[in-house]
Amino acid sequence: RKECPMMRNIVSGVVVCSMMAGGLALFGCSSDEGQKPSSDEGQLQEAAQQEAVQTEYPVTIDACAVTSDYQGNPAIVVTYTWTNNSSDPQMFEVAIDDKAFQGGVELSFATISVADQTYDMQASFKEVQPGATQTVYQAFLLDDQSDVTVQCQELISFSDEILAEASFSVA
Numbered sequence: 001r002k003e004c005p006m007m008r009n010i011v012s013g014v015v016v017c018s019m020m021a022g023g024l025a026l027f028g029c030s031s032d033e034g035q036k037p038s039s040d041e042g043q044l045q046e047a048a049q050q051e052a053v054q055t056e057y058p059v060t061i062d063a064c065a066v067t068s069d070y071q072g073n074p075a076i077v078v079t080y081t082w083t084n085n086s087s088d089p090q091m092f093e094v095a096i097d098d099k100a101f102q103g104g105v106e107l108s109f110a111t112i113s114v115a116d117q118t119y120d121m122q123a124s125f126k127e128v129q130p131g132a133t134q135t136v137y138q139a140f141l142l143d144d145q146s147d148v149t150v151q152c153q154e155l156i157s158f159s160d161e162i163l164a165e166a167s168f169s170v171a
Contacts, residue, residue: 058083061080069113073110076168076170081134095155099150100151102143
């Protein structure tokens with residue numbers, strides 16, 4: 001059996017990288033399990049957690065208005081304000097996943113009449129430059145008169161963290 005020198009170098013590299021990663025993982029371990037962090041350490045940990053909550057797309061849920069869709073079905077229009085803090089132009093529809101729920105069940109998106117000039121329903125499809133802030137509107141069909149909970153998350157993210165959440169009475 002003939003050994004390939006290139007394969008031996010690759011295997012050696014993988015072994016070395018694995019050992020280094022294991023060493024780095026152990027570097028942060030401590031045997032002081034019962035010890036509480038000092039006040040300074042606790043504040044640093046808290047600051048790190050708050051920093052982790054930061055997003056490229058901060059969003060607020062500002063308002064909810066009851067209206068009708070283009071067929072006269074009961075609906076709501078939710079008003080959001082978001083900022084594009086990424087380095088690239090972005091659209092709300094591509095950056096934020098917004099959902100509305102009644103009784104824990106997701107509501108369907110609604111289409112508002114074109115004649116209703118109150119809301120710019122196309123705003124969420126407009127590109128926003130880095131650093132700019134925009135107000136957008138999303139419409140949802142109501143299932144009943146129970147309260148509505150609205151949630152926003154980053155559309156593409158490694159966490160399921162809720163960026164904004166609000167509840168509204170629609171009765």
